[in-house]
Amino acid sequence: MATKCLVFGTQCVAKSDHSQPKTGELAYRKGDILTIMRTGTGKEHYKARHNTTGEEGLISATNMREREAIRVDPSLSLMPWFHGKISGPEAVSKLRPVEDGLFLVRESIRHPGDYVLCVGYSSQVIHYRVMYQHSKLTIDNTQYFYNLIDMIEFHSKHKGAIATKLLKPKDKEGTKSAELELFNLVLFCCPLAVFEGDYIGQKVAVKNIKCDVTAQAFLEETTVMTKLQHKNLVRLLGVIVDNGLHIVTELMAKGNLVNFLRTRGRFVISTGQLLRFALDVCEGMEYLESKRLVHRDLAARNILVSNEGVAKVSDFGLTKVDCKASDNAKLPVKWTAPEALKKEKFSTRSDVWSYGVLLWETFSYGRQPYPKMSVKEVKERVEQGYRMEAPEECPPTVYALMRGCWEAEPKKRPSFHKLQEKIERDCLEIDSNPGQVARSEPEPTRLVRAGSNGSGS
16 A cells, blocks of 8 residues: 555545654544545655544555445345336235335336336225336326435325325345445435535535436446546545435536537637547546446536546446336437447447547537437438538548547447547647647648548557
């Protein structure tokens, strides 16, 4: 650990007591948890905050071990009361002896895609069909919910359209409630929906995951996601399990890349800055590529910009499982590779296709890709070989990269490593010739020479 660089927010566990600190040092006991605030006076010294006392001071890295990432028990469930595809009689047997307010949720066998809320009341079990309409759930066509967790939370507090409040969940055998087990996983509390706040002295963002299946899948992947550390990935700090799943990340003050570009435009943001955004994203994706992780929803809306103007990839752990895996209509068609749309074959090379569309978004200053084309037209024409034309004033080498990303055969697309090398060359040339990127002049021919074929193969 002594040779390892610790980043802001890293939590460490003391290996032994340090009860007689010198001036400026922090006192702690063996087993105490400390949070790194910044690098201190020497290579192995850091400014840290004691998680219990709140005191700050210098610590030695040699007396610390990095706290392990959140470990999630595979039996933990955000919906322990969800029993999957069981029949009505099976649900009744599981709810015996019947108690008022005892409940479970199952998939509807008679109406695939819908659910059934089974509730005990007056010594019998009542079955309420939960219909999936307009991307929301409803029992009575009056009250609508984003997901099952929201519905259960509501009916635990209000009777609404059902016979009784939901008082006691009947857990599926072999599951445990993640809410009870992990409630204090992240020390961040607010009774309302929170989008911004403070955590250990750092501004953070909190995002509620509305899709039940995605939230459960993300919970299972938390150990992996908290281990990912890269300057161009939005850092996951932890999760809150309270009436669903909320993820806590570093705050990206300038919002997503689409809005950042649209609100500033070509007279504020230079070609050089666009290239640096493209490089930032590529470096983040090259890191995910090295870890053999697939994003599945790479688009400018999922790239966030920091206060310092650094672009970072976000939502890279949220798309492993779609809310309804069989529902292709939910895929972002204009960003999704043909093989992923047709055969659900997602890979790093399908992410590369999406990166090509993201490049187009970036160099068109946030325009919607495939302008004036419907989703149906896009699917049909792309399959027939259609590719978007270059955005106005886009450097030829960048457009060549886009075309390389849009090769129909995934194996012919460049890797993110190759893309990174090519964009770095363009950035270096612009850095060494800043006067050549003036908007009033045509794009310089030097950009045509740098990686002119754009295939990356």
